[in-house]
Structures are given as C-alpha cells and as structure tokens.
C-alpha cells in the first residue's frame with residue numbers, strides 16, 4: 001500500500017475539517033450532536049496548539065541564539081540584519097498600500113448605518129492605548145528577565161535575549177564553544193520533537209477548522225460583506241500574487257515550488273490563527289522543504305513571526321478606513337499617512353497570537369481620532385479574517401528567508 005504522505009494527510013484533514021464544520025453549522029446548535037462535535041473539535045484542536053506552544057519557547061531560544069552565532073561563519077551578520085529588517089518593512093508597506101488602495105477605491109462602510117451596530121458597541125469597552133503609550137509599552141516589553149520571559153512564553157522578549165546571547169557567543173569565539181554546542185544540540189532535539197508533533201497536525205488542523213467553520217456568524221459576514229470582500233481580496237492578492245512574485249523574482253523559487261514547500265506551515269497558520277504557535281512548523285518548512293540554510297532561517301523566521309505581519313498590517317489599515325467610513329469621517333492625505341505608519345507599528349507590536357491585531361488596532365483608530373469602541377463591530381468576523389491574515393503573515397516570513405538567503409549570498413559572491 002502506498003504511504004499516505006504527511007502533506008496528503010494534512011490536505012485531507014483540511015478538506016474534511018471544512019466539510020464537517022459546514023455540517024455542524026447546519027445542525028441545530030442545541031442538539032447533542034452539535035455540542036459534542038464542537039467539544040471534541042475544541043479538545044483535539046487545543047491539544048495540538050498546546051503541543052506546538054510547548055515546544056515553541058525552547059525552539060525560539062535555541063534557534064535564534066544558534067542562528068546569530070552561526071552568522072559569524074559568514075562575516076555577514078550586519079548584512080543579514082539589514083536585509084531582513086529592510087524586507088520586513090518593504091513587504092508590510094506593500095501590503096498596507098494594497099489594503100488602503102482597495103479601501104479607498106471600494107469605500108466599504110459608506111452608507112452602512114452605524115446604528116446597526118450600536119448594540120455591539122454599547123457593552124464594549126476598548127482598552128485605550130494611545131500611540132505614545134503603545135510605544136512605551138512596546139519598548140518596555142522588549143527587555144525582560146530571560147527566565148521570566150521563558151516562563152511566561154513572552155516570545156518577543158525571548159527573541160531579544162537570544163539575540164544578545166548569540167552576539168555574545170560570536171564575540172567570545174572559541175571561548176564559549178561548549179555553550180554553543182549545547183545550544184546546537186538543544187535546537188536539534190527540539191526539531192526532533194516538532195517532527196513528532198507534526199504527526200498530529202492532520203487531526204489538529206481538521207479539528208480547528210471544524211470549530212472555525214461551525215462557529216462562523218454567517219449573518220454578520222453578510223452584513224459586513226463588502227468590507228470582508230475588500231480585506232480578503234487584498235489579503236489573497238498579497239499572499240497569492242505579490243509575495244510569490246517577490247520570491248520568484250528575487251530568489252528564483254517558482255510559486256508552485258514555494259507552495260509545495262510552504263503548505264504545512266500555511267495550513268497550520270490558517271487553522272491556529274497564531275504565527276507563534278505555527279513557528280515550529282514554519283521553521284521546518286523553510287529549512288527542510290525550501291532549503292534555506294539553518295543559520296539564515298533560524299534568524300529570519302523567529303524574528304519574522306513576532307514582528308513581520310503583512311496580513312495584520314493590511315487589515316489594520318483597511319479596517320481604520322472602513323471605520324472612518326462608518327463614522328462618516330473623511331480622512332485627508334495626512335491622516336491616511338498616519339494610518340499607514342501606525343498600522344505598520346501596530347502590526348510589528350502585535351504578538352503572534354489569535355486576534356492580537358484587534359487589540360493593537362485601537363492605537364491605529366485613536367491616532368486619527370476614530371472611536372476605539374468601533375472595533376466591537378469587527379469582533380464577530382475576526383476569527384475568519386484572522387485565519388487568512390495569519391497565513392499571509394507566516395508566508396511573508398518564509399518568503400523573507402528565501403529573499404535574505406539570496407541577497408546575502410549574492411553579496412558574498414561579489415565581495416572579493
């Protein structure tokens with residue numbers, strides 16, 4: 001009997017999950033079958049996410065430290081840094097431009113009556129956070145006692161500490177070779193555990209999709225149809241055309257080859273709505289399927305999972321224009337530029353967890369004086385949009401690692 005490959009299993013799990021979800025959604029919500037189905041899906045789905053999160057912290061820590069330490073071999077640390085950050089800012093800027101362009105063109109929300117949502121808004125209190133507060137909060141969260149960050153699973157603080165550790169290992173050279181060897185073996189062993197967790201991926205992804213599809217609020221989706229269409233349309237355009245095109249033009253990887261290699265990570269991101277939880281899978285895809293060198297991948301991917309979010313940036317900008325339309329406010333060019341910049345900051349600051357973008361969006365709205373409470377309108381449709389934007393967030397990290405590898409290699413060749 002031919003072996004059913006993991007990829008094929010994951011694809012079958014995806015299709016089955018969507019079908020089962022549709023079936024559950026059609027059942028009477030109070031029926032025993034529906035309740036038990038949702039319970040079982042929640043149980044299995046959460047177990048899968050828990051397993052990914054279990055391995056996430058040791059993986060991020062060892063991967064970044066080893067990644068930075070092995071950049072020494074290249075004498076290229078500086079170039080990798082600059083190219084990585086440059087790519088992140090560039091791809092998020094393109095995503096935001098797409099989202100804002102479409103929102104200006106189609107004007108979702110114009111003519112929709114705000115009163116429709118008053119109920120939702122009444123009982124909602126948004127966490128108020130202005131731009132200066134956000135920046136303070138963000139910077140403050142960067143540096144943390146590494147043990148506390150490890151224990152709390154604070155990925156961004158962990159990334160920063162691991163960067164320091166990696167740099168110290170490089171500076172110390174031979175002196176710390178034992179610690180480096182320990183970290184390298186740590187990385188190897190965590191990747192082995194990731195391989196085991198992935199065996200559960202088909203089932204986990206199926207369960208998560210059952211729940212996602214079955215609990216969609218179809219009426220709300222229809223009401224906000226135009227906005228949903230603008231966001232999904234531009235997110236898909238970015239994910240299916242722009243990013244693969246960059247990967248092809250810069251790194252020479254054809255879209256087909258890219259998708260084949262990236263599939264596991266894209267589906268996991270879609271099902272979990274969490275870039276962080278997906279990170280173990282992303283790293284595996286980038287290194288094993290897309291053949292990015294470990295020292296590049298283990299630097300670019302974990303950093304990208306926490307700060308590079310194309311889908312989130314696009315969403316935050318488009319949503320701000322949507323809410324302005326709902327509120328009957330016309331944003332001038334200057335205000336639109338403020339939205340552009342704050343949407344990028346908000347995406348950088350959003351942790352890679354479900355619905356994080358909703359929280360940091362408050363800041364984008366407030367930057368141009370829109371009511372923060374208005375995000376209540378978006379909450380019912382956020383689960384679905386989050387799935388798509390998280391997949392594109394993760395895709396951006398994968399394309400980023402291909403691009404960085406190519407550009408760094410190129411400059412190496414040119415150097416004498």
Ligand code: ASP
Nearest residue numbers: 274275352353355356357
């Ligand atoms: N869920 C997204 C992610 O993990 C963040 C967001 O809410 O936009 O990438």
